[in-house]
Amino acid sequence: MNCLAIDVGGTSVKYGIVDKDYKILQSGSFPTPSNEAEFLESINNLVYEIKLEFSAISVAMPGFVNQANSEYLFGTNIPFSIDFKKLKNFDKYKFFLDNDGNVAAFYEYKNYFYTEFKHLIMLTFGTGIGGGIISDGKLLRGQGSAGELGHILTSIQKDVKCNCGKSGCLEATTSASKWTEICESLSISEPNSELANRFKKLKVGSVLFDNKINFSVSQKLAQNEIIENISNGLVSLFEIFNNEIFVLGGSMASQPFDLINFIENDLAKRFKFPSRKFPRIQISTQKGYSGILGAASLYFNE
Numbered sequence: 001m002n003c004l005a006i007d008v009g010g011t012s013v014k015y016g017i018v019d020k021d022y023k024i025l026q027s028g029s030f031p032t033p034s035n036e037a038e039f040l041e042s043i044n045n046l047v048y049e050i051k052l053e054f055s056a057i058s059v060a061m062p063g064f065v066n067q068a069n070s071e072y073l074f075g076t077n078i079p080f081s082i083d084f085k086k087l088k089n090f091d092k093y094k095f096f097l098d099n100d101g102n103v104a105a106f107y108e109y110k111n112y113f114y115t116e117f118k119h120l121i122m123l124t125f126g127t128g129i130g131g132g133i134i135s136d137g138k139l140l141r142g143q144g145s146a147g148e149l150g151h152i153l154t155s156i157q158k159d160v161k162c163n164c165g166k167s168g169c170l171e172a173t174t175s176a177s178k179w180t181e182i183c184e185s186l187s188i189s190e191p192n193s194e195l196a197n198r199f200k201k202l203k204v205g206s207v208l209f210d211n212k213i214n215f216s217v218s219q220k221l222a223q224n225e226i227i228e229n230i231s232n233g234l235v236s237l238f239e240i241f242n243n244e245i246f247v248l249g250g251s252m253a254s255q256p257f258d259l260i261n262f263i264e265n266d267l268a269k270r271f272k273f274p275s276r277k278f279p280r281i282q283i284s285t286q287k288g289y290s291g292i293l294g295a296a297s298l299y300f301n302e
Helices: 036-049 100-113 170-174 176-189 194-202 205-209 217-241 259-270 287-300
Strands: 003-008 012-018 024-031 056-061 064-066 071-074 094-099 120-125 129-135 245-250 280-283
Touching: 003 036, 003 287, 012 287, 024 287, 056 100, 056 287, 064 094, 094 100, 094 287, 100 120, 100 129, 100 245, 100 287, 120 217, 120 287, 129 170, 170 176, 170 217, 176 194, 176 205, 176 217, 194 205, 205 217, 205 259, 217 259, 245 287, 259 280
Parallel strands: 003 056, 056 094, 120 245, 245 280
Antiparallel strands: 003 012, 012 024, 064 071, 120 129
């Protein structure tokens, strides 16, 4: 039977009706609501409006969840709790809930990488930075909320405060939403530049990693800061978890441009790993849909 899979981000909520073969039969999105009541109302309306049949609702949230109680507890970009048991007709459907980075990592691993690797780390770049860690073929949860990779203190801009309250978080300076903010600022200061023209057409911050653009000195400096932050984060995670592959996903995955090349060049320039091989880095196989498919996998793998 089909699953209504919902991938919640700090800016937008993506949803899809997914069948057992992980084919998305219908999809859409709406802006992320600003409180519990609006959130529940949006889901209720979605359930009512979808015409395709489904037997389960599965939600991926960007923060801490209590799976046993079907509750979202808190996240830096959605700073309010949600009790999903308050949904209309809650008992009519099977219900699943998990962290968005966890489900994305689990889906990517189980469907594309488990025959080749046992140790995978996924980072999802969107409004914030989510993450999921596969260690020895299993999802690493710690006490329940392991994988909040956006809040490791590896940013070279130590004074930038994150929504979580700490300063120096990877997310605070390096999320995809920050790429967009930086492109907007650079476009204002240099309106006739190639970057400004490309950004005006595409409206995605990842254009900052398009190697076909002739970047100005200030644009290159901004680009380098982001790349160094990402590299520092990946190196720190590698030293802790000794993983074999990094998968980068989230909203930017549909248009990553030359992001991987920039990261690999920076790693080669600034780091050495004698007697060890640094993990492979690649873009999510499902582009921007790994969250939806990951949420659906909670149902199909129950």
